[in-house]
Amino acid sequence: MSKFQWYGEGVPGVSLEELGGWLIVLEGTDGAGRTTHIDLLRQELERAGFAVAETGLTRSDLASRGLRRAKMGNTLGTNAYNLYYATDFADRLEHQIIPALRAGFVMLTDRYIYSLIARAIVRGADPEWIRDVYSFAPKPDAVFYLRIDVPDLVPRTLTTGGFDYWESGMDIPMGNDLYESFTRYQGKLIEQFDHLAEDYQFDTVDAMHGVDEIHEYLWGKVSELVRSERPAPPRIATLP
């Protein structure tokens, strides 16, 4: 029996029995501190002797280029974007996440299906449908949700490059300018995250605590996780 489970029918041609390692996800809006904490966790894990791999949204070999180009012109239908992101995710799942788990790595994932589900729902996708689209994904061992409210997020965003067009939901403008749209869009995203946190049982962390404090909490959970169970021994593939 594998320790992993799929949300739905899974990836065609992939058996859960092949997967070991750990899948750890950090979720939260931009500016919540995901990157910082992934870096810190990586250092800690490597110090403890665990092999670590990382992935994040739109980093696929297959779709990242096209997706970037599409975003530049913003000429793709809203739902097509949802599915483009799903393609990017599927490619990373099959070519980054699954191979890392097969090799017994700790896979640190900067946002997972939840961010993609949330952004799609805010853009009008049927929640039941978009969750089903992503049901090919494996359930992570842990999902840490760095939660931050819009009023706390605004100053952080201002000091780190300002309001991004997409992070402000300007493709579906929700206000007269970037600031207005940003606050409304992020507010809606956070609302969706809160729903997802309940349904998918995230470990919610208040992102307004200090970096050290949050890290201590995350590392406590992660170290407990990786030490309490051994990854499934890698199977030797049998050639047909």
Next chain:
Amino acid sequence: MNASAPQVRGSYGSHRAEWPGRLFIVEGIDGSGKSTQLTLLSQWLRGEGYPVVFSEWNSSPIVRVTTRRGKQRKLLTPLTFSTIHATDFSDRVEREIIPSLKAGGIVLADRYVYTAFARDVVRGVNARWVRSLYRFAPVPTLAFYFRTPLEVALRRILAARPKLKFYEAGQDLGLHPEATESYKLFQSRILIEYEKMVGEFDLNVMDATLAVQAQQRALRQMVAASLPKLPRKRKPRVSA
């Protein structure tokens, strides 16, 4: 449409909107003659004065960047093959098919969701999942399936000595190392999937072994019965 057909909630088939336009689609394996029939149909409809919109598979220029990359470099897996085609199709639905139907156009599509259902399931994608994936697609006014015996279709295609592409021949499935043999096996499996869908989706079966003009007569007759009334008969601008 058969009203007693079982409607799986949350699956393709739930999107039946009442728009002024009409959507007619043709399906069938390669070499079934469906494209010829659709072209003849469009000429007739245009001659009658209907605003005809021709919608082709694989047409979104932005998504094409990724599809081409995936195919050329053989990066596509059954899962990403499925999602990238759904992305492209979704863009076409949102930006071409639905607006045209709302505007009262007669939309003709050479291949529709059924092509994806057949191909993806043959590749090992879960049948329920892929039907849910395409939930956004409106159900056609009439769907025609050009039934062709495998040998007839293969003879038509292979007589032209085509240069079969890797995915086109289904070589990613590893059925046979040689392209033509792989293609034959792949098409035979696709044919089985089509036959399964006839009852599931009330496809109108057309006998593709009949003479072209006989098929066209039957096709026009069925289409004519579901056409909207033209607002008024206009004289052609240019007199012959």
